[in-house]
Amino acid sequence: MKKFGLILCFLLVNLIFAQEKITLWPKGKMPNSKGLQLKTEEKDGRIVQIKEPELFAFLPPKEERKPMAIIVIPGGGYYKLTYDLGGYQIAKWFNTLGISAFVLNYRLPISPDVKQREIAPLQDIQAAIKYIRKNADQYGISPEQIGVIGTSAGGHLAATVSNITTDYTELKDDWTSVSTIPNFAILVSPVIDLGEFAHVGSRNSLLGENASQEKIIEYSMQNRVTEKTPPTLLIHAQNDKAVPVMNSILYYQAMTKNKVKGALFIFPEGEHKIGITNTSELTDNWKKLCSDWLKTLFLNK
Numbered sequence: 001m002k003k004f005g006l007i008l009c010f011l012l013v014n015l016i017f018a019q020e021k022i023t024l025w026p027k028g029k030m031p032n033s034k035g036l037q038l039k040t041e042e043k044d045g046r047i048v049q050i051k052e053p054e055l056f057a058f059l060p061p062k063e064e065r066k067p068m069a070i071i072v073i074p075g076g077g078y079y080k081l082t083y084d085l086g087g088y089q090i091a092k093w094f095n096t097l098g099i100s101a102f103v104l105n106y107r108l109p110i111s112p113d114v115k116q117r118e119i120a121p122l123q124d125i126q127a128a129i130k131y132i133r134k135n136a137d138q139y140g141i142s143p144e145q146i147g148v149i150g151t152s153a154g155g156h157l158a159a160t161v162s163n164i165t166t167d168y169t170e171l172k173d174d175w176t177s178v179s180t181i182p183n184f185a186i187l188v189s190p191v192i193d194l195g196e197f198a199h200v201g202s203r204n205s206l207l208g209e210n211a212s213q214e215k216i217i218e219y220s221m222q223n224r225v226t227e228k229t230p231p232t233l234l235i236h237a238q239n240d241k242a243v244p245v246m247n248s249i250l251y252y253q254a255m256t257k258n259k260v261k262g263a264l265f266i267f268p269e270g271e272h273k274i275g276i277t278n279t280s281e282l283t284d285n286w287k288k289l290c291s292d293w294l295k296t297l298f299l300n301k
Contacts, residue, residue: 020057022102024127031170032120036113047081047105053124055131056103058091059139067142068294069100071128071182075152075189078121078205079110086151089276097291100141104128106157109206118206118219123168125161126180130169133178145298147184147230151275152243153202155190156221158182159251162232163224184297185232186290189240189274192247194220199243225254232262233293235286237270265289 025031030052041049059065072094074086081087083105091101106124109117129146136143150158162185169180194203194216207215217223232255236248245266252264267274270283278284 020059022055022057022131024053024055024104024124024131029170031123031168032115034113034115038111038113043080045084046076047083048079048108049111050081050105050107053104053106053127055128056088056091056105057139058088058095058101058103060095060098060100062140064098065100065140066098068145068147068298069102069132069136069139069141070094070147070149070186071125071132072101072103073106073125073148073150073154073157074103075150075154077199077201078153078156079108079201081105081108082151085275086154090149090151093276093287097294099294100139102128102132117208118215119168121157121206122160122164123170125157126167127169127171129161129180129182130171130175130178134175145183147186148182149186149188150190151188152272153191153199153205155187156192156202156206158185158187159190159192159221159232160219160224162230163221163226165228181228182230184230184294186235187232187248187251188235188286189237189243189272190234190247190251191243192221192251197244197246197250222250222254225251225258225260227258227260229255229258229260231297232260233290234262234264235267235274235290236265237267237272237274237283239269240272242272263289263293 038051040051072087072090074081074083076082087103091103094101107120109120114120133143148158167180191199191202234248236245238245255262267283
């Protein structure tokens with residue numbers, strides 16, 4: 001009887017966090033591709049090469065499902081993807097809030113298949129937002145309550161899709177009218193600046209080691225914030241040695257200047273490890289702050 005109970009519990013957990021794998025691009029229509037036949041490769045629990053970008057849907061039970069949905073963008077310095085800890089585990093946590101979550105495993109700019117490295121990840125997140133908006137009814141969510149969350153370099157991609165309005169997807173027909181801009185963004189220990197406070201590995205992967213100053217300024221996201229930037233929550237640790245806290249501060253300053261709604265929380269500790277499991281109870285509070293902030297976003301809708 002005890003064994004049956006354990007099996008039932010296991011089945012219930014898997015039903016709650018059921019995954020659906022979505023191929024992002026129609027076969028043969030992925031833009032910015034040389035058409036190489038790559039294989040998805042993993043190393044030490046990280047994806048280091050992607051065959052093709054994919055979305056993984058994590059849906060809470062229909063009875064508990066809220067209109068809000070979020071796309072989880074893993075980090076990894078633009079040269080690998082922390083798809084489990086920085087993807088699936090975050091998605092499962094959002095499910096406990098009744099929020100549908102979609103993990104995006106995007107093309108890495110260092111991939112030998114991409115023609116223009118810096119726009120490949122952007123094309124994938126833009127296509128993901130379009131797909132979820134277009135199919136919102138299928139998932140029982142609102143097309144006007146779709147956000148993004150990114151950690152580290154994933155935070156840079158989340159900020160990029162929040163601010164670059166050019167549609168790079170090349171999707172035609174009824175796809176052209178679907179917006180690529182998220183309704184809100186959550187940036188955790190994000191790479192923002194590619195200049196003085198850059199995470200050099202992320203910059204080199206995205207722009208190349210010999211990037212021009214013009215390109216560095218263009219892809220430093222504090223320079224792209226406007227009054228149309230969606231509401232944004234920033235979480236960072238003061239003692240982050242990998243991605244200096246000035247990245248979040250610069251972005252929040254730009255938000256304030258442009259009257260963008262949002263919040264910035266800086267913890268005294270946490271280093272570059274803020275996530276689902278944290279080294280201190282204080283830093284772990286980011287999840288409650290995030291949950292409470294999300295409740296304020298669509299109060300009148």
